[in-house]
Amino acid sequence: MKKTVFILSLAALTLSSCGSKKKIAELEQKNKECQDLLNSTTVKLNMCLSEKEALSKQNEYLKQNNTDLINSSKELTVLTTKGAQNLEKSLESLKEKDLKIARLQDALTKKDSVTLALVTSLKGSVGVADPDIEVNVDKGVVFISISDKLLFKSGSYVVSDKAKEVLAKVAKVINDKPTFECMVEGHTDNVPFTRNAILLDNWDLSVKRSTAIIRVLTKELGVKPAQLIAAGRSEYIPLVDNNTAENRAINRRTRIVVLPKIDEFYDMIEKEMKNQKK
Template sequence: MRKVIFMFSLAALTLTSCGTKKKLAELEQKNKECQDLLNSTTVKLNMCLSEREALEKQNEYLKKNNSELINNVGNMTTLTQQGAANIEKALESIKEKDLKISRMQDALTKKDSVTLALVTSLKSSVGISDPDIEVNVEKGVVFISIADKLLFKSGSYVVSDRAKEVLAKVAKVVNDKPTFECMVEGHTDSVPFTGNAVLLDNWDLSVKRSTAIVRVLTKDLGVKPSQLIAAGRGEYVPLVDNKTAENRATNRRTRIVVLPKIDEFYEMIEKEMKKQ
């Protein structure tokens, strides 16, 4: 009986042991699966953490970049406003320059008309029509150039009788403007002067001719001495080269330079323009 009981107990223990091993194996399998799942989840978590860290860094970079962009936009706005102001100033400056250029061009056009009117007026007022007498206006100065053949004999500084008639007309111009100064310039050709022991060279001849004209204007024609300046230029300011007799005759001349005061000169111009 005891033997039978022992056999039944052993069989029950054996069956119980087999069931426990099976359950243990199942638990171990589940534990393994859970461990694998944990490991996989840990890896994914670490990846997510790394991605989050990268995203946080990128977010910080974007925030910083956005702040810099906002500052740059502000700076660009300031620069744009300043650039617009500079462009406006530049355009105003260009307009002013264009206006000045336009005025200068108008003044040059007016000057040409005024010069013609003034020369015509001077010639008509003194009755000068001889081709050997030229009247010009340059830079506010009146030039009356008289060929020496109308004033002197060759190599002489004695004023001829015919010259006094011409100089009387010049004196009328000077006397009409008592505040003007007049410079009498003597000019010669390049042929060396050898005809008179008193004169050393063409310098002397040109000065002597200038002073001779001044004496006629003051003593005979009533021009105030304080208005006159005597000057000799010799052969050194020729109008043409001295290669031909005709050219040398052109260079032998006396030039009377009328030097008006600027305000009176423009007053005279205005009067002449009104006449036109």
């Protein structure tokens, strides 16, 4: 009977892990698509600026040409029909380019404003002046990184009382923004973990630490479970080389990735790109 229960538990854990990995892969793919689209948008913006400059020069030439015509003939009181039409077309073209540039700049500015506002909000809400807590942006994603020495004892996945004080402030930020999703990532150093009845390796430890934090956020601090994603990254995304005790301490961390309405921003950029093609 015990053996059956153990097998069922292991199967459930495997299925849960696969689901988390799939969700993480989907989010990372979505973020990559968003970054690729942003790069394409920036290229389009630079092309529009170049075209605007060329049209401005053409417009100045047309204005000067009309001035010369007026000076060469005192009896000519209006621009020639052809000159006026060319000038009108040039001005209309400039207005269209200005409108496209304004749309692209507005979309990019909105994205930057959302990111800046989120970082400022998180820093103000977390409000912890500690070198072991960092709020920053990495590849367009806002995150809170917390050193494991504030969260866990060595080799443990039991959340410390000091960590709960920090997590309470993080929970307030999440609860104030119910449309956000947050992925809680556990990271370890590369020191092999001593296998026991519960943990097999650093993969297990990193995932257990992630789920331990999620339990505190949901069961003790009122965060909606649907907003949270558990993820374990083990030792494979170090910040620095694991060649000293100090560096290994840096790599042992928990990262809370904040994902604010990525789909809405993606749709906004896509809409502006379609408007340019019309």
